[in-house]
Amino acid sequence: MPAAMHGRIHEALLDERLQQALYAATGRLMHKRQSGVAAGQLPDYQELRDHAHLIKRHTMENLDYYLELLTSRVEGRGGRVVWCRDAGDVHAFFEQLVRDRGIRLAVKSKSMTSEEVELNEALDRAGVEAAETDLGEFIIQLAGEKPYHIVAPAMHKTRQQVADLFEQKLGLPREEEIEKQTMIARGVLRKKFLEADLGISGANFLIAESGAVVIVENEGNARLSTSAPRIHVALAGIEKIIPRAADLAVFLSLLGRSATGQPLTSYTSFLSGPRRPGERDGPEEFYVVLLDNGRSRILADRDKRQTLYCIRCGACLNICPVFRKIGGYSYPGTYSGPIGAILTPQMLGLGHEPALPFASSLCGACAEVCPVKIDIPKILLELRSDVKKAERRERRWTAERIGFALWAWLMRHPRLYEMAGAAASVALPAGRDGAWLRALPGPLQAWTEFRDFPPPAARSFRQLWRARRSRG
């Protein structure tokens, strides 16, 4: 068992304050979603989910066509599309851009894709300050951390911790009131917006037929980041594409509600191309950077392709009983929660953290709330099978492999299975007066460390059944 993930989990579980904050914050989002999609609010919720799934399926199965259509539409409006195979390609594009244009300051609106390719670090190496402008991202950038949750990056921070951070890093008088903390961030960020030459955003959707980048947000920082600086670069995974603007009727109905319970976010921006002659605002240069970074490999896998349907609403994280205990930092990679558990192994390889697909009770709550109906438990099961197949190819005879081989043999030999059961019931210490066992040796220790184990039944069901039948 790789120690890294278990170590981080252990730390998270011991942090009493974090446990309370995490369970409460995810619970609030979970309940907001529940009321947002309730029949009274959105009567055709289930039909919308089916529809969203079908649009995504269609788009992924025709991705080559839509990517080329998008490219020709963006370029027809005077923008440029940059195709990037991996993080290295993205870094190279930005390095050249900032060098050629003499850029020292960039403002960024929230983008998990930029986290995935560690863009801030690359910009820093190129001598560019990349200022995060989403409030949550601003907080974690000050703290020198990574996003904790794909929608709520600073979910794990209390306002007292933010007060400490602002006091230490910004040298301002201590302020614990959330509204005033927001005003502090706004004060700092306004200057950045005005001074920056480059605005970097992600994209919630890329519309193939029109070449528009669609961004949803609540703070207005994405709108400022994409319109105030003279250059705008939108960085997006290739799976963000949808065929038509009309499809947004489906996706926008689902995204805000699934994420925060909002029927619509405060801002929905449609950005298509640079400023045209006669227009008064908008950037002079407009780029769409399309990132593969393992996505086309996922696309090639028929069984797991639907991983790419994700619209990053975070609903699966908020309802996941495992995420609600272990939190965002226990997961390896950029994406946490159930979607991270299926995305990360496919992006970074199974060997990166082979335990990850097993870190789930397979309760299925994630699939139930997914707005695009990704069958996350099914994909987890596929990944588990892939991990075990790889072990077998490497001829690694783990205790688990030997155990399951023996088990499978025993389960096909009912007589021996019965004898083994009887033997086990003798071998296990019987509890006094039917009391449950507090401590067991060997592999069952991992059970009794956290709960009691049933005492072996004196006689199995089949033995009792025989006795009952012979009594007539």
Next chain:
Amino acid sequence: MPTKVSLFVTCLVDQLFPRVGLAMADVVERLGYAVDFPEAQTCCGQPAFNSGFRGEARLVARHFLDVFAGADCIVCPSGSCASMVRHHYAELFQKDAAARAAAEAVAPRVWEFSEFLTEVARREDVGARFDGVVTYHDPCHALREMKIREQPRRLLRAVRGLELREMDIAEECCGFGGTFSVKFGEVSGAMLSTKIESIRRTGAGAVVSSDPSCLMQIRGGLSRAGLEVRALHLAEVLAGL
């Protein structure tokens, strides 16, 4: 309408909770069915399937299909094991047409216990009596894969003397998850604590569920916490006269 019921008691009930199997047999017999227990049965194969060992799962699933090939109506005290047979066998045998056909033939004939009572036998009142307040825990696979939510509650409400008092997080996982419970024992334990706390808040004298594996986890937690709350399978409650 079938007149004969074949019990699939599951390996967990056979080895650790035989009373649950007997209680289930009692209730089914009381409704007038002839009950039989195919003795060659062992496990549905889910432990291996969920752990990534599909080859081993296939071997055990094939054994199940052989044992229950002639059964008209199979009743099982676990939504998780029933779901394995009904939903996952076909997936397991994608590349084996014969086994897949056998799996598809058996799928519509396997029933989870509460589902069998309410949808096949069409009974809610099975003549049971239980004095006290109980709360019901939804097993994840029964709830989300088998869509069993109201069936056990309807059965419980029909029990004389029983008051059903819902907990605030009835549908939240208890943390069992098969080998997850030992591979990630600490997380499983933390999930269990949250569940136990919710059960305790109801003030119920017993928590009832319809899956022996959830009950093993929950009762293990109740016992460790030293709480006087009982953990019972739905069949045990319904068998009480």
